[in-house]
Amino acid sequence: MEFLQTIWTALTTQNEQLSLILCIPFFFVDAIVSMLLFTTILDIHSTKKRTIIYVITISIVAAITRNLIPDPYGIFINMLSLVLLVKFVLKTSWLKSFIAVFIMYGIASVSELFLLKLYLTAFKTPYESVMYVPLIRIAFTLSIYLSIYLLYRIIKYGKFHINLDAMTKKNKILFIFTTILGLVAIGTQFAIMAFYSDKMPIVITIISMVSLLGYFIMNIYSILSTSKLDTTSRDLEEAQLHNKTLIILHDTMRGFKHDFHNIVQGIGGYIDREDLPGLKKYYEQLLQDCNRVNNLTALSPNVINNPAIYNVMADKYHKADEMGIQINLGIFMDLNEIETHMKIYEFTRILGILLDNAIEAASECKQKVIHVTYRKEENRHRLVMVIENTYLNKNIDIDQIFQKAYSTKSKETNSGLGLWEIRQILKKNNHLNLYTTKNEEYFKQQFEIYY
Numbered sequence: 414m415e416f417l418q419t420i421w422t423a424l425t426t427q428n429e430q431l432s433l434i435l436c437i438p439f440f441f442v443d444a445i446v447s448m449l450l451f452t453t454i455l456d457i458h459s460t461k462k463r464t465i466i467y468v469i470t471i472s473i474v475a476a477i478t479r480n481l482i483p484d485p486y487g488i489f490i491n492m493l494s495l496v497l498l499v500k501f502v503l504k505t506s507w508l509k510s511f512i513a514v515f516i517m518y519g520i521a522s523v524s525e526l527f528l529l530k531l532y533l534t535a536f537k538t539p540y541e542s543v544m545y546v547p548l549i550r551i552a553f554t555l556s557i558y559l560s561i562y563l564l565y566r567i568i569k570y571g572k573f574h575i576n577l578d579a580m581t582k583k584n585k586i587l588f589i590f591t592t593i594l595g596l597v598a599i600g601t602q603f604a605i606m607a608f609y610s611d612k613m614p615i616v617i618t619i620i621s622m623v624s625l626l627g628y629f630i631m632n633i634y635s636i637l638s639t640s641k642l643d644t645t646s647r648d649l650e651e652a653q654l655h656n657k658t659l660i661i662l663h664d665t666m667r668g669f670k671h672d673f674h675n676i677v678q679g680i681g682g683y684i685d686r687e688d689l690p691g692l693k694k695y696y697e698q699l700l701q702d703c704n705r706v707n708n709l710t711a712l713s714p715n716v717i718n719n720p721a722i723y724n725v726m727a728d729k730y731h732k733a734d735e736m737g738i739q740i741n742l743g744i745f746m747d748l749n750e751i752e753t754h755m756k757i758y759e760f761t762r763i764l765g766i767l768l769d770n771a772i773e774a775a776s777e778c779k780q781k782v783i784h785v786t787y788r789k790e791e792n793r794h795r796l797v798m799v800i801e802n803t804y805l806n807k808n809i810d811i812d813q814i815f816q817k818a819y820s821t822k823s824k825e826t827n828s829g830l831g832l833w834e835i836r837q838i839l840k841k842n843n844h845l846n847l848y849t850t851k852n853e854e855y856f857k858q859q860f861e862i863y864y
Contacts, residue, residue: 423547424546424547424548425546425547425548426546427541427542427545427546428545428546428547429544429545431547432544432545432546432547432550433480435547435550435551436550436551436554437476437480439551439554439555439558440472440473440475440476440479441468441469441472442558443472443475443521443558444467444468444471444472444475445468446558446561446562446565447517447521447561448464448467448468449562449565450516450517450520450561450564450565450568451499451512451513451516451517452503452513453565453568453569453574454516454568454573454574454575455505455509455512455513455516455574455575455577456574456575456576457503457505457509457513459503459504463502463503463504466502467498467499467502467503470498470502471494471495471498474490474491474494474498475491478490478491478494479491492514492518495510495513495514495517496510496511496513496514497510499513499514506577508577508585508589509577512577512589512592515592515593520561520564521557521561524557524560524561525557528553528556528557528560529543529553532549532553575588679695680692680695683695712726712727712730712742716744717744717748718747718748718749719748719749719751719752719757721757721758721760721761722748722751722757722760722761722764725761725764725765725768726742726764726768726785729765729768729769729772730742732772733772733775733783736772736776736781737776737781738772738775738776738781738782738783739781739782739783740783740784740785741782741783741784741785742785742786743784743785743786743787743788744786744787745786745787745788745789746787746788746789746796747789748787750789750796751796751862753864754796754844754862754863754864755842755844755845755862759838759842762834762835762838763835763838763847763860764798766831766832766834766835767800767835767858767860768783768785768800769831770802770831770832770858771783771800771801771802771856771858772802774802774803774804774805774806774856775802775803775804777804777805778803778804778805780803781803782802782803783800783801783802783803784799784800784801784802784855785798785799785800786798786799793863794863794864795861795862795863795864796861796862796864797859797860797861797862798859798860799857799858799859799860800857800858800860801855801856801857801858802855802856803854803855803856804851804855804856807851807853809851809856811849811850811851814832814849815832815833815835815836816833835847844862844863844864845860845861845862845863846860846861846863847859847860847861848860848861
């Protein structure tokens with residue numbers, strides 16, 4: 414009994430050192446509930462191995478920075494460690510890493526200040542007891558983690574998450590700006606509440622907290638709704654392009670079905686006369702129409718499975734088709750891999766410029782042909798996109814085409830900035846390369862992404 418009494422006395426008496434020691438195991442709880450929260454909100458998927466590495470590492474870092482390094486240096490080191498671990502262990506973007514830290518610190522601070530106000534006012538517990546009496550400190554800490562976990566369950570049940578990847582650049586900036594301002598405003602308000610906790614009624618505290626949080630949430634909801642509208646518009650545009658492709662494919666197939674008997678009769682005529690050169694020419698013409706059907710089949714969101722790339726490819730394909738240009742597609746990789754190795758908006762800019770140039774050059778030729786190929790070369794650790802097109806100007810200087818304002822066309826119809834803009838993107842990314850060659854028949858651009 415005396416031993417138990419001694420333990421009880423130690424737990425219920427102010428002891429800052431003992432309070433810190435007993436709270437060390439809760440760093441693991443903190444890491445787990447915080448990770449559950451921000452991965453759910455930001456829709457971050459992680460493997461079991463990465464999760465274990467993240468939880469153990471951040472728990473050790475938190476134990477060191479909070480107990481051995483004085484503030485504000487400890488807080489700064491802990492935040493920096495969080496950003497780096499989320500980025501490199503959980504394999505996310507820098508943007509998601511920074512927002513994850515804002516979410517963790519923001520929600521944890523709000524929970525802590527609100528519960529502190531509750532302990533100080535409602536439970537009539539002095540500040541020193543909450544912070545330095547081990548038993549009350551443990552209860553207070555568990556209350557914070559419980560509130561965060563309950564918030565996580567509510568968010569998961571409501572299937573609420575923020576898809577940053579689907580946002581436009583404008584919406585991303587607006588979201589970041591709103592989030593930072595909102596967290597600063599909430600943190601400031603709660604700091605004021607904590608400072609004047611003995612003078613401000615609990616009812617006023619709750620009303621102030623709820624109204625500020627409500628305003629912040631409504632702003633975030635408004636931004637997310639706008640982002641969803643942008644996504645819906647993009648999906649509708651993609652569906653319209655795909656529908657156009659299906660209509661052309663359907664009409665072409667109907668034509669083949671209707672003319673099949675005539676096609677076979679034509680082949681029979683050449684065979685009866687044993688006219689092999691004529692049959693070969695007839696076959697080549699027939700093959701061109703067959704290739705057109707194959708290309709239309711490949712021009713599908715299921716094959717070109719990246720929405721941004723599909724929209725550019727479909728738009729340029731139909732543009733070329735209207736000009737009588739044949740585009741042959743060859744896709745031998747998962748196009749979503751491109752997005753993991755470079756910014757997709759930069760890739761689509763490069764793709765659009767190269768296709769525009771290829772269409773313009775091929776349109777001048779008697780034989781209007783463009784070949785587009787995507788492939789993955791695992792032995793060389795690179796993704797490759799090749800665009801080849803027929804061209805008329807055999808004297809084009811491939812060493813000068815990337816110069817600013819250089820163009821083979823008149824200044825009124827062409828700015829000459831397209832390839833120069835590509836060169837600027839390449840300069841910013843040392844793992845990208847564009848290799849330009851030509852022969853008597855084709856002008857070739859080979860874009861390479863190394864990983």
